[in-house]
Amino acid sequence: MAVTPAVGTISAAAQDSSTMTDTLRISVNGTPHELTPDPRQSLLDVLRETLDLTGTKKGCNQGACGACTVLVDGKRVVSCLTLAAMHDGAEITTIEGLAKGGELHPLQTAFIEHDGLQCGFCTPGQIMSGVACIAEGHAGSPEEIRFWMSGNICRCGAYPGIVAAITDAAERA
Amino acid sequence: MKAAAAGYIRANDLPHAISLLEQSRGEARILAGGQSLIASLNLRLAGETALIDINGVAELSGIELVGEQLRIGALTRHRELASSDLVARHVPAIAQAAPLIAHAAIRNRGTIGGSLAYADPAAELPACMLALDAQIVVRGPAGERRVRAGDFFVDLFTTDLAEDEMIVAVEVPVAVAGERQATMELARRSGDYALAGIVLVDRPSGVRAAFFGVGPTPILATGAMAAIDRGASPDEAAALLEGDLQPLDDVHAPAAVRLHLARVLLRRALAATRS
Numbered sequence: 001m002a003v004t005p006a007v008g009t010i011s012a013a014a015q016d017s018s019t020m021t022d023t024l025r026i027s028v029n030g031t032p033h034e035l036t037p038d039p040r041q042s043l044l045d046v047l048r049e050t051l052d053l054t055g056t057k058k059g060c061n062q063g064a065c066g067a068c069t070v071l072v073d074g075k076r077v078v079s080c081l082t083l084a085a086m087h088d089g090a091e092i093t094t095i096e097g098l099a100k101g102g103e104l105h106p107l108q109t110a111f112i113e114h115d116g117l118q119c120g121f122c123t124p125g126q127i128m129s130g131v132a133c134i135a136e137g138h139a140g141s142p143e144e145i146r147f148w149m150s151g152n153i154c155r156c157g158a159y160p161g162i163v164a165a166i167t168d169a170a171e172r173a
Numbered sequence: 174m175k176a177a178a179a180g181y182i183r184a185n186d187l188p189h190a191i192s193l194l195e196q197s198r199g200e201a202r203i204l205a206g207g208q209s210l211i212a213s214l215n216l217r218l219a220g221e222t223a224l225i226d227i228n229g230v231a232e233l234s235g236i237e238l239v240g241e242q243l244r245i246g247a248l249t250r251h252r253e254l255a256s257s258d259l260v261a262r263h264v265p266a267i268a269q270a271a272p273l274i275a276h277a278a279i280r281n282r283g284t285i286g287g288s289l290a291y292a293d294p295a296a297e298l299p300a301c302m303l304a305l306d307a308q309i310v311v312r313g314p315a316g317e318r319r320v321r322a323g324d325f326f327v328d329l330f331t332t333d334l335a336e337d338e339m340i341v342a343v344e345v346p347v348a349v350a351g352e353r354q355a356t357m358e359l360a361r362r363s364g365d366y367a368l369a370g371i372v373l374v375d376r377p378s379g380v381r382a383a384f385f386g387v388g389p390t391p392i393l394a395t396g397a398m399a400a401i402d403r404g405a406s407p408d409e410a411a412a413l414l415e416g417d418l419q420p421l422d423d424v425h426a427p428a429a430v431r432l433h434l435a436r437v438l439l440r441r442a443l444a445a446t447r448s
Contacts (some may be wrong), residue, residue: 001274019395038180039180039181039224040175040214042211042215045175046214054438061215061216062212062215062216063208063212063275063279066276066278069278075280075281076277076278076280076281077278078278078279078282079214081207081208081209081211081215081279081282082211082282083181083204083207083211083224085183085227086204086207086226086228109318121253123228129277129278133279136277138277146363147363148277150276150277150362150363150364151275151276151277151278151279151364152276
């Protein structure tokens, strides 16, 4: 569950209620939500703890591993390093939003075909980052993919399969 | 751990942001991209603080050529620095630095103003500002002032900013005819903070070499610069870096390794700008 709201130490600035932004309207995988997050809640914690979308993983919680990568208005971000409150009006896509009508996203299929995973913990972040990598036009060669996927760490070392999957999906896109 | 933050407020425009900063009497911090600030809140390295979100302040974004200066708004993301034609043409050192900053997802959020205000001594952009002799435009309740990069980075994670001031832009002199620039770094893994890095601005009037990761702030290698301007060889100039830099031993590398890497980088950067 979310932590208790902060009370008592809010500065004079934040006490000006006319400018407090307590209602957050976001769309997650096409579903609109109206939330009142604690200002300290990261987008990652809101996805996992408020919306029960636990596909997005919390690895390092400091922006170093990429396991929490999601798309915000089409751009990849690490959801641990951004507060939910900062994204009023945004459209968020998580791993749960990729499959359409029971059909896996082509990159999900490619990860299975190329063994782009072992334990699977980093996989949602790898796939979200890979979707963006392809959309950005950064999947032209294995070298280019390795550079643009460098923010997503895989402790099992499934990198060759990950690069092969992204290469394959990019060619089919 | 959950982030330590005592409150969150969104600034509507620049005067509003300044007014909120002033009212907070040092208890609030400016939240831009958040790629360092939220990490330190998550780790509880930063204590209870109110956050003033400036992401909606439109006048802080944008890159424009103003006379002989490129003015870059504080809220400009690293991704925008990397893809801007103006930056590539007029301050190639920044265009070369941007892809070295962390990873793609971080560069989509992180901002130039945030990087400079955070003043990590191993970060690329503070060293770019120093090598390019840029001015940091800061604003507070008393108005706007300009601080030369050489006076802005005071110590480890410490800048000349007063508690009621924020960075609004940087003004960077554009490259003159015949000028070459190079930004290079050595890191254990792509996207890590550099063990050592260099921003070399090779102007017909004289060379400026700023190093990062080798001291408490970005450091101008004045001894080596003067030697290069006198016609010293890259090896001779590199030998003088011991007197210019202040690398420290830490868990990532001993001081001697960092000094060695700085020498390697100076030779490589000179080879790039003078090839």
